[in-house]
Amino acid sequence: MFQPSSASFFSADDRSQIACERAISEMRYGRPVVIEGQDITYAVLALDTATPETFHRFAALANGEHTLFVTHARSAVLDIDAPSGLFFSIDGFAYEETTELAYGRGAERLPEWLLASRQGEMFERLARAALLLPAFVCLAIKSADGRFDGCARLAADTFDHTPAAEADFAIVARTRVPLKGIEAAEFVVFRGGVAQRDQVAIVVGTPDLSRPVPVRIHSSCLTGDLFGSLKCDCGDQLREGLLLLEQRGGGMLLYLDQEGRGTGIAAKMRAYGYQHQGLDTVDADAVLGFEEDGRRYDAAVAMLVALGVGSVELLTNNPRKLKALEAAGFTVHRRTPVMGVVTAENRNYLATKARRSGHLLDVDTMRQAAE
Numbered sequence: 541m542f543q544p545s546s547a548s549f550f551s552a553d554d555r556s557q558i559a560c561e562r563a564i565s566e567m568r569y570g571r572p573v574v575i576e577g578q579d580i581t582y583a584v585l586a587l588d589t590a591t592p593e594t595f596h597r598f599a600a601l602a603n604g605e606h607t608l609f610v611t612h613a614r615s616a617v618l619d620i621d622a623p624s625g626l627f628f629s630i631d632g633f634a635y636e637e638t639t640e641l642a643y644g645r646g647a648e649r650l651p652e653w654l655l656a657s658r659q660g661e662m663f664e665r666l667a668r669a670a671l672l673l674p675a676f677v678c679l680a681i682k683s684a685d686g687r688f689d690g691c692a693r694l695a696a697d698t699f700d701h702t703p704a705a706e707a708d709f710a711i712v713a714r715t716r717v718p719l720k721g722i723e724a725a726e727f728v729v730f731r732g733g734v735a736q737r738d739q740v741a742i743v744v745g746t747p748d749l750s751r752p753v754p755v756r757i758h759s760s761c762l763t764g765d766l767f768g769s770l771k772c773d774c775g776d777q778l779r780e781g782l783l784l785l786e787q788r789g790g791g792m793l794l795y796l797d798q799e800g801r802g803t804g805i806a807a808k809m810r811a812y813g814y815q816h817q818g819l820d821t822v823d824a825d826a827v828l829g830f831e832e833d834g835r836r837y838d839a840a841v842a843m844l845v846a847l848g849v850g851s852v853e854l855l856t857n858n859p860r861k862l863k864a865l866e867a868a869g870f871t872v873h874r875r876t877p878v879m880g881v882v883t884a885e886n887r888n889y890l891a892t893k894a895r896r897s898g899h900l901l902d903v904d905t906m907r908q909a910a911e
């Protein structure tokens with residue numbers, strides 16, 4: 541018979557995990573959340589989902605003591621060196637002025653600021669988990685401050701517990717889905733991670749698990765994968781990758797729910813807006829407060845383990861994926877490049893990835909090969 545290990549359904553770790561999930565959900569609804577630190581407790585409002593009305597309500601309650609948290613990447617865009625981000629004093633700032641300061645290109649006056657300490661990294665991770673821009677209106681409060689009664693609360697160190705949750709994935713369904721040109725494809729659906737979103741692995745053929753398994757780890761790209769956007773090479777890589785797996789006699793493609801390098805479709809479209817103004821893919825993300833590439837591969841690791849894979853041939857040009865798998869204990873037997881087609885529209889994007897993000901791409905050779 542099942543014996544509960546304690547009198548309560550939830551363990552302490554469960555509780556902090558739940559607090560975190562609730563806070564993320566509340567943020568996406570545009571409501572303030574209380575974050576209890578060892579030294580300071582903050583009420584925070586994610587600017588991405590705030591409205592002028594909620595912003596001004598928060599500001600009025602704050603009596604001018606509220607600040608704007610921005611990340612290291614955003615601080616650097618504003619020419620300030622702040623390793624863990626910083627807090628701007630925004631007393632008297634209107635909503636539009638604050639959003640401009642947080643992720644616009646025309647911030648006219650920089651108010652006084654204070655460096656953030658470790659809490660900055662926590663704010664950044666929270667925003668990433670919520671798929672929101674990493675900019676928060678903050679107010680230091682006493683833990684029992686009645687002004688924020690009813691708000692979701694979480695402990696600042698909650699994220700120290702989440703890596704386990706990020707890697708907790710279970711298979712919920714697997715079934716055959718024949719694809720164009722690939723008769724033997726099986727979709728294996730996993731559920732888990734912080735947001736319990738579903739992720740899919742596509743097993744092509746019958747890979748020999750006793751040998752290095754050909755694996756492609758692909759981050760979702762709605763525009764490229766589905767609509768054939770000319771701005772990137774993702775759709776080509778997706779289809780090329782699957783065909784390559786078939787040619788190898790079997791392999792696996794992990795289709796990770798990491799739109800926009802994990803920033804989400806909304807942030808990616810904002811970044812495209814800045815790219816139309818002439819910024820490259822790295823600088824456009826930085827204006828929005830994002831580091832160059834903050835993707836984690838815990839889900840990929842968990843999926844490969846569940847599928848019985850130990851050693852891989854990795855189909856990628858991205859050395860970070862290689863490092864992530866090696867750090868998780870996989871043997872990367874070899875790396876095979878996956879090339880899309882170079883076009884006038886994606887040439888700069890690919891060149892930026894090679895030049896600034898360390899991708900192993902020789903864009904000129906690719907273009908000549910395509911001609």
Ligand SMILES: Nc1nc2c(ncn2[C@@H]2O[C@H](COP(=O)(O)OP(=O)(O)OP(=O)(O)O)[C@@H](O)[C@H]2O)c(=O)[nH]1
Binds near residue numbers: 759801807858
């Ligand atoms: N933020 C941002 N994301 C982009 C942009 N263009 C494409 N993406 C995203 O970048 C990711 C591309 O990921 P992957 O297909 O894993 O490719 P990769 O990291 O380039 O590595 P390999 O293809 O394995 O060499 C997808 O999540 C896209 O949605 C952009 O300009 N800005």
Ligand SMILES: [Zn+2]
Binds near residue numbers: 763772
């Ligand atoms: Zn893409």
